Amino acid sequence: MTDRFDIYIAGVGGQGIGLLSEALIRAADAAGLTARGCDTHGLAQRGGSVASHVRIGSRCHSALVSEGSADLVVALEIHEAVSAGRAYLKEGGTLVWCDASWQPLAVRLGTERPAEVSDVEEVAALRRGRAVRVPADAVPDPRMQNTAVLAAICREGLVPGLGLEHARTALTDLMSGPALEANLRLLA
Amino acid sequence: MKDLGETLLRKEPFSEIVIGNTAIVRALVESGLRSVTAYPGSPTPEIADAIAAIPADRRPFRFEFSVNEKVALEVAFGSALAGRPSAVFFKSVGLNVAADSFVQLPLLDIPGGLVVILGDDPGANSSQNEQDNRHYARMSYMPLLEPASAQEAYDMFKTAARLAARHRTAVILRLTTHVCHAKEKVDFEALPPAFPRPAWAFDPERENYIPLAATVFPLKRRALERLAAIGRDPEALGTNFVEGSGSRRGVITAGTAWLSLRDALEETKPGSERPDVLKLGLVHPLPRDAVLAFLRAREEVKVLEELDPVLETEIKALAYDEGLSTRILGKRGVEDLMGECVPAKVRDILSGTWPDLFDAPRPAPLPASAAPRPPQMCPGCGHRSAFYAIKRALSPGDVTVADIGCHTLGYLPPYRMGGVLLSMGHSTSTASGLSIFREGRRVVCFLGDSTFFHAGMPGIVNAVYNGHEVLLVVMENGTTAMTGHQDHPGTGRSFNGPAPKLSVRAALEGLGVKNIREVDAYRQAELTALVREALAEPGFKVIIARHPCMLKLTREARRRAGAAWKVRQVRVDPDTCVKNHECIERFACPSFQAREGGAVEVSRDLCIGDGSCRQTCPAGALVQDKEEGR
Numbered sequence: 001m002t003d004r005f006d007i008y009i010a011g012v013g014g015q016g017i018g019l020l021s022e023a024l025i026r027a028a029d030a031a032g033l034t035a036r037g038c039d040t041h042g043l044a045q046r047g048g049s050v051a052s053h054v055r056i057g058s059r060c061h062s063a064l065v066s067e068g069s070a071d072l073v074v075a076l077e078i079h080e081a082v083s084a085g086r087a088y089l090k091e092g093g094t095l096v097w098c099d100a101s102w103q104p105l106a107v108r109l110g111t112e113r114p115a116e117v118s119d120v121e122e123v124a125a126l127r128r129g130r131a132v133r134v135p136a137d138a139v140p141d142p143r144m145q146n147t148a149v150l151a152a153i154c155r156e157g158l159v160p161g162l163g164l165e166h167a168r169t170a171l172t173d174l175m176s177g178p179a180l181e182a183n184l185r186l187l188a
Numbered sequence: 189m190k191d192l193g194e195t196l197l198r199k200e201p202f203s204e205i206v207i208g209n210t211a212i213v214r215a216l217v218e219s220g221l222r223s224v225t226a227y228p229g230s231p232t233p234e235i236a237d238a239i240a241a242i243p244a245d246r247r248p249f250r251f252e253f254s255v256n257e258k259v260a261l262e263v264a265f266g267s268a269l270a271g272r273p274s275a276v277f278f279k280s281v282g283l284n285v286a287a288d289s290f291v292q293l294p295l296l297d298i299p300g301g302l303v304v305i306l307g308d309d310p311g312a313n314s315s316q317n318e319q320d321n322r323h324y325a326r327m328s329y330m331p332l333l334e335p336a337s338a339q340e341a342y343d344m345f346k347t348a349a350r351l352a353a354r355h356r357t358a359v360i361l362r363l364t365t366h367v368c369h370a371k372e373k374v375d376f377e378a379l380p381p382a383f384p385r386p387a388w389a390f391d392p393e394r395e396n397y398i399p400l401a402a403t404v405f406p407l408k409r410r411a412l413e414r415l416a417a418i419g420r421d422p423e424a425l426g427t428n429f430v431e432g433s434g435s436r437r438g439v440i441t442a443g444t445a446w447l448s449l450r451d452a453l454e455e456t457k458p459g460s461e462r463p464d465v466l467k468l469g470l471v472h473p474l475p476r477d478a479v480l481a482f483l484r485a486r487e488e489v490k491v492l493e494e495l496d497p498v499l500e501t502e503i504k505a506l507a508y509d510e511g512l513s514t515r516i517l518g519k520r521g522v523e524d525l526m527g528e529c530v531p532a533k534v535r536d537i538l539s540g541t542w543p544d545l546f547d548a549p550r551p552a553p554l555p556a557s558a559a560p561r562p563p564q565m566c567p568g569c570g571h572r573s574a575f576y577a578i579k580r581a582l583s584p585g586d587v588t589v590a591d592i593g594c595h596t597l598g599y600l601p602p603y604r605m606g607g608v609l610l611s612m613g614h615s616t617s618t619a620s621g622l623s624i625f626r627e628g629r630r631v632v633c634f635l636g637d638s639t640f641f642h643a644g645m646p647g648i649v650n651a652v653y654n655g656h657e658v659l660l661v662v663m664e665n666g667t668t669a670m671t672g673h674q675d676h677p678g679t680g681r682s683f684n685g686p687a688p689k690l691s692v693r694a695a696l697e698g699l700g701v702k703n704i705r706e707v708d709a710y711r712q713a714e715l716t717a718l719v720r721e722a723l724a725e726p727g728f729k730v731i732i733a734r735h736p737c738m739l740k741l742t743r744e745a746r747r748r749a750g751a752a753w754k755v756r757q758v759r760v761d762p763d764t765c766v767k768n769h770e771c772i773e774r775f776a777c778p779s780f781q782a783r784e785g786g787a788v789e790v791s792r793d794l795c796i797g798d799g800s801c802r803q804t805c806p807a808g809a810l811v812q813d814k815e816e817g818r
Binding site: 022026029063079080083104105107127173 | 369
């Protein structure tokens with residue numbers, strides 16, 4: 001049990017980090033923890049960087065996580081993993097990331113180099129934390145990468161007090177039908 | 189919570205994890221609102237999403253998306269005039285559009301009561317500025333409540349609705365982006381038993397509704413007296429509270445700055461002198477007695493507020509008039525006037541005010557190393573084809589003017605289309621002014637279809653009437669895409685179902701535009717030719733570059749098809765590719781990925797199979813194979 005656990009979630013508009021943050025908040029609630037958070041809405045969702053904040057514990061007041069303070073940084077894309085990790089990961093924190101790559105404009109235009117696995121590992125090393133990689137290839141549908149990451153978080157026990165059963169409760173609260181079944185299979 | 193609509197109508201008290209915008213909708217239901225209007229704009233459109241979740245036949249109030257914020261405000265005002273509790277919501281800068289009517293509201297007797305919900309955007313997360321609409325409250329003598337969280341948004345809407353009805357006036361509920369979108373477990377009360385049907389109340393025989401010359405003054409006097417009465421109303425004052433117990437230091441704050449302050453105070457050094465807090469819900473009129481009592485009992489008081497020194501100015505004046513010796517600490521420079529009061533910023537402000545509060549330095553980020561990722565037009569977006577084609581028809585030195593919508597993103601590289609932006613619908617008029625001094629430059633401006641109906645038409649009328657030498661390209665995608673695909677008068681649907689479908693072309697003709705061309709934006713060569721043609725002709729001319737929003741179209745098609753969803757994704761044929769990079773560097777669909785040795789690959793995650801890129805490859809290396817499941 002913790003009285004403050006901060007999670008910063010990063011991705012690209014369209015990757016479904018809203019569902020991931022909603023599931024984490026509801027999973028925390030199912031585990032009897034106080035949780036709050038906030039998602040990016042509006043224009044930024046059009047293929048830009050998006051972020052969700054999730055804060056668990058009774059000593060959290062604002063919905064926003066502060067830079068350099070996240071116990072857990074979650075990223076659904078490699079460039080976002082580097083950016084979000086550098087900005088938000090705290091000393092000794094964990095960076096869980098899906099290795100999908102959607103190149104930002106400057107990389108596609110050839111003016112900046114693409115991010116590499118070693119860049120993500122460097123972030124974790126600089127913060128004396130660890131990086132947990134979730135392979136995108138192992139997920140049958142790119143729209144379920146968010147759930148694959150949720151499964152990794154719960155399976156590895158990256159959020160104190162949160163297990164797979166809480167994640168299943170959360171998804172069951174949010175989805176139904178074949179989509180729910182497909183997502184629950186990842187949380188088995 | 190699978191069924192949001194059912195949840196929002198529950199009879200018994202309950203708790204649910206929701207965002208502020210959703211919490212507001214339960215408050216609308218509990219407050220017996222009868223008429224609600226809006227124009228979509230971040231951070232408020234999710235209020236309408238939650239309203240839409242309630243089945244139309246069980247929705248206790250009528251809702252509409254009006255064509256702009258001024259119209260929305262006037263429709264809600266009319267309903268409140270008829271005696272029905274009413275509300276309107278829109279974004280920060282929407283109030284500028286609505287202002288002409290808005291500032292009149294406090295002068296008039298509004299029997300049903302009207303709540304104006306403003307979505308301010310400190311931090312300019314989704315807006316062209318971060319204007320502080322508390323100034324409008326002062327300017328118009330309108331009371332303003334400011335919640336800090338989803339729970340407070342729900343509680344304070346109900347307070348605002350009761351104050352508006354009791355004082356027969358308009359009350360502002362000022363939300364900010366991270367109140368609208370903050371998610372937490374909110375405690376909701378029971379649904380009241382059925383509301384009595386309000387009687388028709390508009391009676392211009394008994395009550396003056398025409399502020400004209402001398403009749404303005406009795407109305408203004410009443411507005412000022414009513415504002416003072418609300419400043420004494422126990423329910424309004426009940427939104428303020430004090431935390432702490434007798435420190436010689438204090439902080440007066442409101443809104444999300446209060447939550448950030450609480451976070452910062454969690455970090456203070458043991459044994460340091462923590463300040464007490466006066467947290468205001470009623471921000472205008474300033475709760476004078478509560479502020480004075482708080483000041484009198486303390487030696488030093490910091491005024492902590494986001495954006496402009498609105499509270500600070502009033503509090504300092506009040507303390508001066510009362511001859512208080514309390515030291516009042518306000519803003520210290522330009523940085524204090526900018527951006528959101530996020531926890532880190534508030535901690536910095538606090539440690540600048542009282543350096544002894546903290547011992548450890550605040551955690552800092554590592555310097556950025558990966559490329560930033562600005563928003564961009566989606567794969568398949570018709571605007572991309574349009575900008576790519578229009579750019580080919582222009583010469584260096586030609587001038588392009590942007591407007592508001594997804595097509596504003598054309599400003600970013602590699603397109604660089606649309607060089608100046610003021611506000612909704614400004615483009616034709618700004619372009620007109622530029623064209624007066626064009627000296628051989630050609631002037632092209634852009635306008636979306638939703639914005640055409642919102643505020644685009646007066647500039648067009650002016651260009652026709654005053655004979656401006658401008659080419660307007662209407663970027664028609666058949667929806668209000670940027671704010672979440674709301675309908676508009678050109679879509680054939682309103683929030684409440686099928687509606688007359690207004691034609692942009694017919695409207696242009698009706699406004700006297702003689703020179704009109706139309707083309708599907710995917711027909712790039714044709715669009716380039718039409719732009720060349722039009723620019724060679726004198727006077728004001730319009731090209732309608734039409735293509736449906738592909739994000740909306742693809743989502744809907746995918747939803748319909750379910751597991752049977754198939755697309756013909758584009759692929760780069762490596763044997764034909766000459767690596768000239770027209771696709772990735774100039775057409776620049778985000779699906780194209782740069783690979784080793786200058787090769788280009790199409791992302792399987794991103795390509796929607798629209799094929800609009802294929803015509804850009806001079807070598808014909810972009811191919812579409814058979815349909816595949818995804």
